[in-house]
Structure formats: structure tokens, C-alpha cells
Amino acid sequence: MIIKEKSLREKSIVFIGFMGVGKTTIGRLVAQNLYRSFIDIDEQIEKEFQMPIPDVFKLIGEPAFRQKEKELVKKYANQSLKVISLGGGAFMQEEIRDVCLNNCTVFYLDMPWDAWKERIHLLMADRPVLQGRSLEDIEELFYSRQTAYASHHSKITIDKDSPEEVADYITNSLKTAWKLYE
Numbered sequence: 089m090i091i092k093e094k095s096l097r098e099k100s101i102v103f104i105g106f107m108g109v110g111k112t113t114i115g116r117l118v119a120q121n122l123y124r125s126f127i128d129i130d131e132q133i134e135k136e137f138q139m140p141i142p143d144v145f146k147l148i149g150e151p152a153f154r155q156k157e158k159e160l161v162k163k164y165a166n167q168s169l170k171v172i173s174l175g176g177g178a179f180m181q182e183e184i185r186d187v188c189l190n191n192c193t194v195f196y197l198d199m200p201w202d203a204w205k206e207r208i209h210l211l212m213a214d215r216p217v218l219q220g221r222s223l224e225d226i227e228e229l230f231y232s233r234q235t236a237y238a239s240h241h242s243k244i245t246i247d248k249d250s251p252e253e254v255a256d257y258i259t260n261s262l263k264t265a266w267k268l269y270e
């Protein structure tokens with residue numbers, strides 16, 4: 089049996105990176121630019137459990153959240169032509185890294201700690217992983233996750249750029265890569 093490999097253009101695009109770097113915001117814009125369906129894994133988890141993520145953590149627990157996250161990433165990463173934004177902790181799971189890196193184009197949205205710190209007030213209420221932690225603890229978590237994010241196909245470092253600027257830059261770089269390699 090001959091199994092045809094997916095072309096670069098067919099592959100789904102996956103956004104990874106720390107909480108709040110803009111995976112959902114930018115992923116949605118890139119999907120619009122490319123006329124692709126947009127899948128946000130956190131939104132899918134909320135739909136499955138029929139409750140917001142802080143309640144999933146509180147009422148059902150993080151292990152069940154991580155299990156559902158893994159199931160859903162495996163489901164969507166095997167599909168073509170999607171734009172998929174992961175939750176900030178998803179890439180800590182080896183199976184998630186493997187399925188994404190083997191089937192999709194993985195884009196790492198990177199931010200320097202000093203720029204990220206300015207955004208923390210937007211995130212505290214909805215990100216249970218940040219709640220009850222000191223700024224020093226959050227900084228440690230930020231740096232400890234960089235090793236997992238280092239596995240990617242492409243990276244962009246965001247500082248003060250608007251979501252639209254970042255999304256347009258990514259869209260253009262994807263189109264250039266598709267032309268170059270196919």
C-alpha cells in the first residue's frame with residue numbers, strides 16, 4: 089500500500105507557546121486570512137465538559153483536563169487544512185508534541201518575559217494555572233516550559249506588535265514557504 093505524505097500546503101497549522109502570548113487571537117486571524125477552519129483546543133474542551141476551563145480545573149480536576157486535551161489534539165492534528173491553537177500547557181505532553189510535529193506545521197509564538205509580564209492582568213481570572221502563584225513562581229514556570237516549546241517548525245518573537253500585524257506576517261511567511269518548497 090502506498091501512503092501519500094501530506095504536502096506542506098495541506099498540513100494543518102498548530103500554534104504553541106506560553107499562556108496569553110496570543111495563540112487564540114492570532115490563530116483565529118491566520119485562519120481567516122487563509123480561509124481555513126479554526127480550532128481552539130481550550131474552546132473544544134469547554135464544549136465537551138460544558139463549562140469554562142476554571143470550572144473544569146475546580147470540579148473535574150487537571151488530570152481529566154489534560155486527558156481531554158490530549159484526545160482532542162490527536163483528533164484535530166490528524167486532519168488537514170485546519171488552523172489549531174493549543175492551550176499553553178499542551179506541549180508538555182509528549183504524545184501531543186509527537187502528533188503535532190509529525191502531522192502539522194508547528195508555529196511557536198515566543199515572547200520575552202518582560203513583555204509577557206505586562207499582559208498578566210488580562211490573564212489571571214481565566215487561567216487557573218496562574219492563580220495563587222507569585223510572580224517569581226510564574227517566571228519559573230515560564231522558563232521551565234521553554235524546553236518543550238523548543239520543538240517546533242517555525243518561530244516568531246512577539247513584543248509590541250498587534251495581533252493583526254503578527255497574523256499577517258505569519259500568513260505571508262507561510263505562503264512564501266509553500267511557494268518555495270512546492
Ligand SMILES: Nc1ncnc2c1ncn2[C@@H]1O[C@H](COP(=O)(O)OP(=O)(O)OP(=O)(O)O)[C@@H](O)[C@H]1O
Pocket residue numbers: 105106107108109110111112113114130173174175176177207210215246248249250251254
Ligand atoms: N499581540 C497582542 N497585543 C496585545 N494584546 C494581545 C495580543 N495578542 C493577544 N493579546 C491579548 O492577550 C490576551 C491573551 O490572548 P490569547 O487568549 O489569544 O492567548 P493564548 O495564547 O491563546 O492563551 P492560552 O494559552 O491561555 O490559551 C487576550 O486578552 C488578548 O486580547
Ligand SMILES: O=C(O)C1=C[C@@H](O)[C@@H](O)[C@H](O)C1
Pocket residue numbers: 106107130141174175176177178214215216217
Ligand atoms: O498553560 C496552561 O497550563 C494552560 C493554558 C490555557 O490555555 C488552558 O489550557 C489552561 O488554563 C491551562
Ligand SMILES: [Mg+2]
Pocket residue numbers: 111112113128130173174175
Ligand atoms: Mg488560547
